[in-house]
Amino acid sequence: MQVRIPRKNLSEALNHLERLIPARSSNTVLTNLKIETKERGLALSGTNLEIDLELVVPAEVQGTETLTTQAQLFSQVVRSLPGEMVELDLEGQELIVTSGGATFKLQTGGTESYPNFSFSDNHDLSLDAKEFMQSISAVRYAAATEEFRAVFRGVQVELNGKHSRVVATDGFRLAYHDFGSLNTEARKLVIPARNADELIKVFRDGEVKLAFLPGILSVASNQARMNIKLMEGELPDYERVIPKNSNVNMEINADELRQAVSRVAVVADKHASNKVELIVAGGKLQLVAESESGRAQDSLDIKQSGSEPAITVGFRAKQLLEALAPIDGVANIGLGQNTPAVFRSEKDSGYLAIVNPLRV
Amino acid sequence: MQVRIPRKNLSEALNHLERLIPARSSNTVLTNLKIETKERGLALSGTNLEIDLELVVPAEVQGTETLTTQAQLFSQVVRSLPGEMVELDLEGQELIVTSGGATFKLQTGGTESYPNFSFSDNHDLSLDAKEFMQSISAVRYAAATEEFRAVFRGVQVELNGKHSRVVATDGFRLAYHDFGSLNTEARKLVIPARNADELIKVFRDGEVKLAFLPGILSVASNQARMNIKLMEGELPDYERVIPKNSNVNMEINADELRQAVSRVAVVADKHASNKVELIVAGGKLQLVAESESGRAQDSLDIKQSGSEPAITVGFRAKQLLEALAPIDGVANIGLGQNTPAVFRSEKDSGYLAIVNPLRV
Numbered sequence: 001m002q003v004r005i006p007r008k009n010l011s012e013a014l015n016h017l018e019r020l021i022p023a024r025s026s027n028t029v030l031t032n033l034k035i036e037t038k039e040r041g042l043a044l045s046g047t048n049l050e051i052d053l054e055l056v057v058p059a060e061v062q063g064t065e066t067l068t069t070q071a072q073l074f075s076q077v078v079r080s081l082p083g084e085m086v087e088l089d090l091e092g093q094e095l096i097v098t099s100g101g102a103t104f105k106l107q108t109g110g111t112e113s114y115p116n117f118s119f120s121d122n123h124d125l126s127l128d129a130k131e132f133m134q135s136i137s138a139v140r141y142a143a144a145t146e147e148f149r150a151v152f153r154g155v156q157v158e159l160n161g162k163h164s165r166v167v168a169t170d171g172f173r174l175a176y177h178d179f180g181s182l183n184t185e186a187r188k189l190v191i192p193a194r195n196a197d198e199l200i201k202v203f204r205d206g207e208v209k210l211a212f213l214p215g216i217l218s219v220a221s222n223q224a225r226m227n228i229k230l231m232e233g234e235l236p237d238y239e240r241v242i243p244k245n246s247n248v249n250m251e252i253n254a255d256e257l258r259q260a261v262s263r264v265a266v267v268a269d270k271h272a273s274n275k276v277e278l279i280v281a282g283g284k285l286q287l288v289a290e291s292e293s294g295r296a297q298d299s300l301d302i303k304q305s306g307s308e309p310a311i312t313v314g315f316r317a318k319q320l321l322e323a324l325a326p327i328d329g330v331a332n333i334g335l336g337q338n339t340p341a342v343f344r345s346e347k348d349s350g351y352l353a354i355v356n357p358l359r360v
Numbered sequence: 361m362q363v364r365i366p367r368k369n370l371s372e373a374l375n376h377l378e379r380l381i382p383a384r385s386s387n388t389v390l391t392n393l394k395i396e397t398k399e400r401g402l403a404l405s406g407t408n409l410e411i412d413l414e415l416v417v418p419a420e421v422q423g424t425e426t427l428t429t430q431a432q433l434f435s436q437v438v439r440s441l442p443g444e445m446v447e448l449d450l451e452g453q454e455l456i457v458t459s460g461g462a463t464f465k466l467q468t469g470g471t472e473s474y475p476n477f478s479f480s481d482n483h484d485l486s487l488d489a490k491e492f493m494q495s496i497s498a499v500r501y502a503a504a505t506e507e508f509r510a511v512f513r514g515v516q517v518e519l520n521g522k523h524s525r526v527v528a529t530d531g532f533r534l535a536y537h538d539f540g541s542l543n544t545e546a547r548k549l550v551i552p553a554r555n556a557d558e559l560i561k562v563f564r565d566g567e568v569k570l571a572f573l574p575g576i577l578s579v580a581s582n583q584a585r586m587n588i589k590l591m592e593g594e595l596p597d598y599e600r601v602i603p604k605n606s607n608v609n610m611e612i613n614a615d616e617l618r619q620a621v622s623r624v625a626v627v628a629d630k631h632a633s634n635k636v637e638l639i640v641a642g643g644k645l646q647l648v649a650e651s652e653s654g655r656a657q658d659s660l661d662i663k664q665s666g667s668e669p670a671i672t673v674g675f676r677a678k679q680l681l682e683a684l685a686p687i688d689g690v691a692n693i694g695l696g697q698n699t700p701a702v703f704r705s706e707k708d709s710g711y712l713a714i715v716n717p718l719r720v
């Protein structure tokens with residue numbers, strides 16, 4: 001084979017694969033990536049056994065070849081190359097990598113013992129990558145990080161004729177993001193949150209096509225194909241924990257609130273969950289935090305409404321910051337004494353988050 | 361007291377002190393910093409028992425006060441403040457920090473149990489900070505990092521009427537940098553390398569004054585005073601290991617050589633000290649590295665001279681890169697079969713480094 005390929009494009013594809021492919025494994029074959037010549041260019045693929053990924057990089061290709069080589073080393077070599085273009089060739093068992101005066105000869109392996117990827121060519125649904133990935137990005141923080149019930153460590157994708165939604169919850173707080181209706185039969189699938197992270201990084205824009213295989217979500221764009229293992233089960237009914245009304249509502253600039261929360265949290269008590277108190281009264285929000293070492297206070301102007309004239313509620317600083325993070329511009333926040341706080345975005349009506357207050 | 365001080369300047373001073381002052385200590389007093397009102401502004405000081413540091417930040421000051429407060433917390437609070445100016449006040453035992461709507465009240469302590477710093481007001485020598493610190497920066501890498509003989513973990517400062525020099529060696533490679541003559545009696549002092557790092561960071565330009573106290577180097581500028589504990593002893597005679605002549609000499613662009621070394625080192629054998637071979641012949645330098653997983657080769661144009669027509673020598677990639685790092689522009693490199701390689705900088709005649717080749 002003879003391949004001429006721009007270093008930058010090859011390097012970008014390898015970055016995605018290098019994150020996925022294990023640097024060490026008891027099965028050393030899994031530390032390899034597969035390189036395959038195609039009509040459209042060079043196909044590079046790899047797996048962590050949870051996610052299979054294939055990326056096609058446009059290239060001038062002559063001849064037909066399929067080989068495997070150590071993924072991390074190949075990535076490092078490509079990153080270090082001096083020229084804009086990279087030439088690849090196979091000499092016996094060695095992959096020859098040439099660029100601007102430098103030559104590397106790398107050991108290769110066969111593909112017999114390498115996993116066989118079964119990317120789907122039939123797709124059930126096509127949607128806008130940016131919209132779908134932004135929804136996942138907006139709610140992914142709410143998934144559980146610790147062993148709890150497995151399904152809480154995933155993001156649930158809900159598809160049906162009426163609305164499409166991505167939702168995540170760790171059982172204590174929740175976030176969902178609606179992203180418009182799709183013409184599809186009703187489905188719920190739960191993607192492990194760390195796999196969803198890879199999905200977001202690989203598919204950034206354009207159109208993506210989804211295929212629903214047993215236990216697997218298959219995602220494809222022009223340049224990439226990804227198979228993701230799904231979790232079993234689905235989230236319990238979460239709609240019933242979302243408060244219909246709150247005692248006090250406020251409109252506030254999300255960025256100013258984030259800054260104020262971060263600021264007072266500096267002296268918050270680590271042994272008391274880094275509690276930050278929100279005190280709403282008379283069109284003002286006061287933020288207070290304290291610990292043995294000191295006390296902090298800040299105040300912001302808000303637009304206040306609701307059935308009660310004032311309220312004081314405490315939250316974990318981190319949970320406030322995470323619920324606010326996807327909100328750009330004005331946040332609408334509903335507070336109640338013994339009910340979860342509700343966060344909405346004025347600009348992006350698809351987003352909703354709830355956070356439980358700390359008990360006093 | 362009442363103090364008005366620009367947040368940016370206060371924050372910069374605290375960054376220096378925060379690096380030094382331990383976040384945790386069995387003697388909790390040492391996690392504090394001392395705040396003292398002075399005519400010129402606010403003096404902030406702290407210690408890690410190896411280095412005592414005092415920084416004066418220009419400020420509007422009313423009243424006289426000396427207090428201590430938790431260094432890390434105070435730094436975090438100042439960094440988080442919203443305004444350009446910070447106001448400090450003392451209310452009972454509480455330090456009140458106000459800026460742009462936010463207020464912090466921090467616990468303070470007395471100064472009775474806090475270490476007493478003895479910064480020198482009499483100085484033996486004054487010199488250009490930039491020149492002195494650049495010399496230290498250029499050679500500091502050559503100091504030993506592991507326990508060996510203590511003195512090898514320091515940088516030696518040599519002062520006398522003829523020349524001033526900073527030199528470091530781990531016993532296997534060596535670097536020195538000369539920085540002009542000073543009118544002073546002959547002295548050698550060894551600064552622990554990690555303390556030299558702090559010296560470089562705090563004194564960047566202007567004039568510095570040195571005072572030589574027993575076992576301590578005292579350094580002062582207009583804004584800062586630092587006492588550094590010195591090491592006992594001095595480096596053994598190193599001049600005799602510097603080769604007078606080399607078999608092959610080359611002139612080469614230091615940056616291109618660094619890039620080529622980094623590149624071929626990607627496939628160098630970790631079990632063979634990441635060896636990179638330099639092959640000089642016919643006005644060309646060829647770089648070769650290999651391991652089980654592959655082989656790399658690169659070549660660069662050089663200006664070659666010397667008594668022998670060709671040579672092949674191997675080095676640890678990291679040691680080559682470190683010896684080259686201080687060289688900007690053209691490097692003059694002398695190679696011998698069984699003698700150390702000598703690195704000089706065309707632009708900066710003060711710099712010299714030697715690196716031992718690997719045995720074949």
